[in-house]
Amino acid sequence: MTDAVLGARRARLPPPPGHKFPLGKYRLLRERLVAEAVAAPDDIAASAPASWELLATVHASSYLERVRTGAMTDREVRVLGLPWSAALVERGRRSTQGTVEAARDALAGSGYGMNLGGGTxxxxxxxxxxxxxxxxLAVAVTELRRSAGFDGRVAVIDCDVHQGDGTAELFADDPSVFTLSIHGGANYPFRRAVSDLDVDLRDGVGDDEYLGVLSSSLDEVGGADLVFYLAAADPWEGDRLGRLALTKAGLAARDGVVLDRAAAWGAAVCVVLAGGYAPDVADTVDINLATARAVAERAAAQRSVRDPAARAE
Incomplete structure (x- = not known):
């Protein structure tokens, strides 16, 4: 597992008082992963910052220069929703590199990799x-193709309650990447890009309906060699920025549906956590922990199949 926040402890990012961004969840999640033996401390690796050269393979150089130097306009800062700071930039770079490394882990190891942040x-x-x-996500795909020789089919399975507009925009002309976004139809963003498959859900959708729509949507994806799964916590019924009504058990079932379908495709899976804005951050951590446990269990099972000695232990 890759932890961008672990690598950026010195780059603390306190949001303004009362802000909805759940910075505290990252430390709490890491602590619970270790305390509940989902991951050993050595299994959680810090990530270095993504290079500006790598970021420039996806993002416009003029935008990156404003981000790097703190010259973002007032409007850009409002749209971002967070005040500019050097800590914000470092954290963003580390989180991005964390997804690159998690995707590499997925392709090279047990078939699974996970960033304890990511999903931007x-x-x-x-x-x-x-x-x-x-x-x-776009940076990771670009880097895998450039440095690792990956040329397989990619599926982005975005289960954040908000549509993945940036991902849809960046992959719009790439037929090797299938973008699926399942989100609240009446929620942010209100000006959207077009994914390969967008599923707009009505407010209040609960577990059974959601899981049925997810399964049928995955049928349309058809398969992939590498899956990026945005296992967001914000479809939860108590989320401040959601409008759906999934329970924690329903979200755990969602994880199982996506991970098992990817396994049936024979795909490697990179999991990122995306959004989650519960009034009590412990609820978001509960949901993220269940996702991490599901990934860890499947990775361990895959290792035992590949390694008879591990199975015997």
């Missing part, structure tokens, strides 16, 4: 939006 799906080519400074 609102960032477009020349703009940050909705707390998303850089688009980690």
């Amino acid at each position: 799906h609102h960032a477009g080519r020349a703009a940050g939006r909705g707390y998303c400074l850089f688009n980690d």
Whole structure:
């Protein structure tokens, strides 16, 4: 598991008082992963910052220069939803690199990799939006193709309650990437890009309806060699920025549906956590922890199949 926040402890990012961005969840999640033996401390690796050269393979150089130097306009800062700071930029770079490394882990190891942050799906080519400074998914795909020789089919399975507009924009002309976004139809963003498959859900959709729509949507994806799964916590019934009504058990079932379908495709899976804005951050951490546990269990099972000695242990 890759932890961008672990690598950026010195770059603390306190949001303004009362802000909805749940910075505290990252430390709490890491602590619970270790305390509940979902991951050993050594299994959680810090990520370095993504280079500006790598970010420039996806984002406009003029935008990156404003981000790097703190010259973002007032409007850009409002649209981003977070005040500019050097700590914000470093954290964004580390989170992006975390997804690159998690995707590499997925392709090279047990078939699974996970970033304990990531999923910054609102960032477009020349703009940050909705707390998303850089688009980690697009950067990861570009880097895998450039440095790892990956040329397989990619599926982005975006289960954040908000449409993945930046990801849709960046992959709009790439037939090797299928973008699926399942989100609240009456929720942010209100000006949207077009994914390969967008599913607009009515307010109040609960577990059974959601899981049925998810399964049928995955049928339309058809398959992939690498899946990026945005396992967001914000479809939860108590989320401040959601409008759906999934329970924690329903969200755990959602994780199982996506992970098992990816396994049936024979796809490697990179999991990122995206949004989650519960009034009590412990609820978001509960949901993220269940996702991490599901990933860890499947990764361990895959290792045991590949390694008879591990199975015997």
